[in-house]
Amino acid sequence: MNTPQPGQHLVSSDPVKPQELTVVPQRGHLVALKTKDELRAALETIDVYVIEVPATYAGAILNIVKNAIPDLKTVNLQHLRRVVQLEFLPEHLQKKFSSSTQAWGRLSTTGDAIGEQNEGGKRPIELRYLLIAPTSLISSAELRECLMQNHPFLNSEISPHVHTIPVPALAPTSAEQAAKWTQEYWSISYKNTNPYGPHPSLLARAAADIESHAGTWLALARTAGEETKAQDLGEEIGCVIIEKTGNEKKILAVAGDARWCSMDGTPVPHKQGPGNVMAHAVMRAIGMVGRKRLRVADTNPGPESDSGGLNVASVNVYCDTPLTPIESDFFTDNIAPGGYLCVDLDIYVTHEPCVMCSMAILHSRFKRCVFGSRMPLTGGLTAEMPKSQEDGQENSVDAVSGLGYGIFWRPSELNWKFLAWEWESESEEGGALSVDLSIQA
Amino acid sequence: MNDQEKKYHERFMREAIKMAELALASDETPVGCVFVKDGEIIGRGMNDTNRSLNGTRHAEFIALAQILAEHPITVLKKTDLYVTVEPCVMCASALRQYGIRAVYFGCWNERFGGTGGVLTVHEDPGVDKPYPVVGGIFREEAIMMLRKFYVQENEKGEHNHLSLAPEPRQKKTRELKTDILPLDLDTLKT
Ligand SMILES: [Zn+2]
Ligand SMILES: [Zn+2]
Numbered sequence: 096m097n098t099p100q101p102g103q104h105l106v107s108s109d110p111v112k113p114q115e116l117t118v119v120p121q122r123g124h125l126v127a128l129k130t131k132d133e134l135r136a137a138l139e140t141i142d143v144y145v146i147e148v149p150a151t152y153a154g155a156i157l158n159i160v161k162n163a164i165p166d167l168k169t170v171n172l173q174h175l176r177r178v179v180q181l182e183f184l185p186e187h188l189q190k191k192f193s194s195s196t197q198a199w200g201r202l203s204t205t206g207d208a209i210g211e212q213n214e215g216g217k218r219p220i221e222l223r224y225l226l227i228a229p230t231s232l233i234s235s236a237e238l239r240e241c242l243m244q245n246h247p248f249l250n251s252e253i254s255p256h257v258h259t260i261p262v263p264a265l266a267p268t269s270a271e272q273a274a275k276w277t278q279e280y281w282s283i284s285y286k287n288t289n290p291y292g293p294h295p296s297l298l299a300r301a302a303a304d305i306e307s308h309a310g311t312w313l314a315l316a317r318t319a320g321e322e323t324k325a326q327d328l329g330e331e332i333g334c335v336i337i338e339k340t341g342n343e344k345k346i347l348a349v350a351g352d353a354r355w356c357s358m359d360g361t362p363v364p365h366k367q368g369p370g371n372v373m374a375h376a377v378m379r380a381i382g383m384v385g386r387k388r389l390r391v392a393d394t395n396p397g398p399e400s401d402s403g404g405l406n407v408a409s410v411n412v413y414c415d416t417p418l419t420p421i422e423s424d425f426f427t428d429n430i431a432p433g434g435y436l437c438v439d440l441d442i443y444v445t446h447e448p449c450v451m452c453s454m455a456i457l458h459s460r461f462k463r464c465v466f467g468s469r470m471p472l473t474g475g476l477t478a479e480m481p482k483s484q485e486d487g488q489e490n491s492v493d494a495v496s497g498l499g500y501g502i503f504w505r506p507s508e509l510n511w512k513f514l515a516w517e518w519e520s521e522s523e524e525g526g527a528l529s530v531d532l533s534i535q536a
Numbered sequence: 537m538n539d540q541e542k543k544y545h546e547r548f549m550r551e552a553i554k555m556a557e558l559a560l561a562s563d564e565t566p567v568g569c570v571f572v573k574d575g576e577i578i579g580r581g582m583n584d585t586n587r588s589l590n591g592t593r594h595a596e597f598i599a600l601a602q603i604l605a606e607h608p609i610t611v612l613k614k615t616d617l618y619v620t621v622e623p624c625v626m627c628a629s630a631l632r633q634y635g636i637r638a639v640y641f642g643c644w645n646e647r648f649g650g651t652g653g654v655l656t657v658h659e660d661p662g663v664d665k666p667y668p669v670v671g672g673i674f675r676e677e678a679i680m681m682l683r684k685f686y687v688q689e690n691e692k693g694e695h696n697h698l699s700l701a702p703e704p705r706q707k708k709t710r711e712l713k714t715d716i717l718p719l720d721l722d723t724l725k726t
Contacts, residue, residue: 358605368609369664372633373597385590392589412601436591450657451633454626454650458591472663475629498662500655502625508654509625510647533663535633 118318120310125302125465125516131478131501132291136265137272140280142230143175144238145258147192149199150221152247153178157225163241166232174266174273176282179224183282188260192224197253226281230259268292292504293514301463301514305441308344309465312337312443313518315349315421317467320376320445322419323351327362330354331529332536334376335443336384338430347387347440349425350379352536353414360418369535374414376536377444377452381459382415383422384437387430437461446536447474447517453502457511464503464515473535475500476515537670545640548572548618549673552642555582555595556620556681560688562587566681569595569619571603573611579603595619596627600634612636620678622671625650628657632664639669642678 129137148156157177161167181189199220227238235257242248242255262281266288267273273285289295312335320333329352336348354370357363363370417423437459444466448456453475456464469477478501503515530536537545548570555568559582571579581599585591596619603611613635617623620642623631628650631639639651639658650657651669659666 369633369635371604371609372630373600373604378592381592382590385588385593388589410605412604413597436589449629449633450650451626451629454624454629454648455592458624458626458648460591498660535663 116311116315118311118314120308121313121317121467121518121520122522123310123518123520125306125309126519127293127298127302128476128501128503128515128517129478130292130504131499132504133268133289134478134480134501136268136291137263139264140261141264142259143262143281144227144230144233144235145192145260146225146227146242146255147197147222148225149247150223153223153225156242156245157227159241159245160227160238164228164232167228170229170232171266172226172229174283174285175226175262176284177226179226179282181222181224183277184224185278185280188224188281192258195256195258196222197256199247199253226262227257235259266290269295298514302516305339305463305465308337309443309516309518312346312441313445313465313467315346316376316443316445319349319351319419319421321351322421323353323356326419328353328356328418329370329374329376330534330536331445332376332534333445334380336380336437337441337443338439339441340439345429346425347430348380348383349422350376350383350415351419351422352376353379353418356414356418358410358412371412371414372451372535373412375449375452377442377448378413378455379415380442381437381455382413383417383426384430384440384459386415387426387428388432388434391428391430391432435460441465444536446470446530447476449473449535450475450498450500450502452536453500457502457509457513460511461513464513465518466515467518467520469497469517470532470534470536471497472533474498475502477501477517478504544575545618545670545673548577548616549620549640549642551577551580552618552620553674553677553681555580556678559583559595560681560685563688566685567595567619567621569599569617571599571612571615571617573615578607578611578615592626594624594627596623596631600630609634616640618673620674620681621645622649622651622653622669624648625655625657628655632658632662632667635665636667638667640673641669641671642673643675643682644671 146156181192184192199222239255239257247253248255260281263276263283267276267283267285268289268291270285273283276283287295316333316335318333319335320329320331323329323333324331332352334348334350335346338345338347353374354372355363355366356371356374417426439462441463442456442461442465444464446468447466447470449470450473464476466476471477471479474497477497478499479497480499502509504512506512551570552568555570556566557568559568560566562582564583564586567583569581570577579599579602581595581597581602583595584593584598596617614637616638617631617636618640622641622643622645623639624645625648641651645653648654652671658669
């Protein structure tokens with residue numbers, strides 16, 4: 096337990112030097128979340144034709160195919176190598192192709208280029224495997240017809256043997272994925288890009304920028320959750336909001352979950368149902384930043400009661416003022432005036448935020464988000480699909496996959512996106528706090 | 537929906553529209569809502585993001601805070617929401633977690649909608665009970681108010697541009713207002 100006694104973690108010097116915090120940084124590293132589109136791309140395959148030919152004909156045949164199938168230029172095959180040697184193919188294809196290899200040696204009798212190269216009949220003919228085209232563009236009969244009218248098949252005893260194999264439809268989003276696909280499907284080339292998520296180099300730079308202190312902020316978030324839990328006000332879930340400019344770091348908000356805090360500030364007697372959903376740690380921390388911005392604003396926007404003459408509650412149902420010592424420590428005016436929502440800020444949460452909190456992070460325009468433990472039954476950030484959906488069962492969820500929302504990066508649907516990582520703990524006991532998996536963090 | 541039911545829902549949607557008009561008058565995105573239990577309005581809300589400098593203070597949250605100050609959370613299980621614009625993903629999830637009985641809304645929210653506009657948080661697989669939604673009640677009125685807001689904001693923009701020295705905060709505030717606004721003018725016309 097690294098919960099400091101109240102008052103001991105007083106480090107509201109500004110900017111905060113993390114080493115002055117009494118929390119023990121969690122050991123671990125960042126793992127970037129996969130976007131919804133990335134996961135979709137990883138699953139999609141298309142069937143393509145592959146044929147075997149002597150190496151010397153490879154270029155000519157691809158040219159012939161290009162002319163014979165005009166639609167070929169409308170499909171993106173750039174991630175697929177078109178000409179591959181047997182040894183660079185996946186094992187199952189090596190077996191399949193070498194068991195059905197054709198009698199190219201006989202070509203030597205026709206007196207063409209192959210024959211000359213193969214003089215004496217000793218030197219083996221170099222073979223290549225050509226990825227011709229998606230099967231959707233031409234029938235195999237038409238393709239065979241076309242090939243028969245050209246060398247090396249023209250006037251030859253050898254007729255083209257057209258294989259059909261599945262390959263990834265879309266480009267890989269990482270070098271690891273390209274390597275994996277090369278072993279499973281076909282030889283894949285990887286360019287350092289990711290059309291389905293943040294650019295890999297941008298992501299790497301961002302991770303390098305925050306990784307050294309992520310463990311500290313997560314430890315602080317954990318302390319916040321432990322403190323509200325200790326006061327019986329909420330679940331053991333916590334959140335920290337950081338402003339990082341260059342090497343300067345400011346802790347703008349620290350909040351624990353307060354769903355079991357009643358309207359008079361005491362714990363509710365019966366912890367049943369969802370509790371106060373608006374008092375999730377993320378919502379409270381975002382509320383604290385808003386309150387700080389109001390405090391330092393050059394113009395007074397007027398009290399809540401002025402907003403349209405609403406009957407405004409006299410109690411703070413949002414619970415966005417400090418409830419514990421650590422929350423109070425950082426509720427200072429350490430925020431520059433003129434800022435806009437949570438633009439350029441980073442948010443650290445002990446657990447994957449629920450759908451509401453994930454969307455609140457998006458609405459608030461955060462720059463980056465790191466969370467400790469996945470919440471496969473309730474989390475809104477990860478994009479892995481629910482098993483039940485794949486099975487065609489509705490309205491059931493299971494603990495192994497996720498809900499499939501991937502809210503952090505859906506730029507074609509939602510008008511903001513941010514970078515998101517999960518924290519892979521390297522400490523023995525694991526960094527995670529124990530909360531029920533069905534809980535909404 | 538029979539005539540009597542239609543009248544019932546329209547009565548409360550009219551109240552939600554009144555809240556949206558209030559929002560418009562206070563330079564907030566014109567979204568308004570009322571929560572109804574046993575035929576009585578128990579909470580009213582309008583968008584409050586600009587005044588609070590908090591991007592999560594949507595009309596639904598304002599009304600929920602009012603309700604929960606006076607009622608136990610369980611009251612929401614017997615309560616329906618009437619809101620002029622489809623709840624966003626955030627609010628749709630909050631409502632499901634609280635156990636709302638049903639949601640009635642005016643126009644769809646094609647940028648952030650959580651009950652059919654973009655996502656279907658109200659009925660997706662999940663640990664909380666799904667809830668039914670009915671959209672399209674006084675849809676044109678809801679859209680008309682959003683349109684008025686656009687015009688209002690554009691005129692202000694020009695005014696600022698002509699009369700004031702560049703003031704980043706002003707500009708950003710405007711950005712926020714139109715941003716929370718969920719619909720593009722093009723989709724408003726449809
Ligand atoms: Zn949450
Ligand atoms: Zn909302």
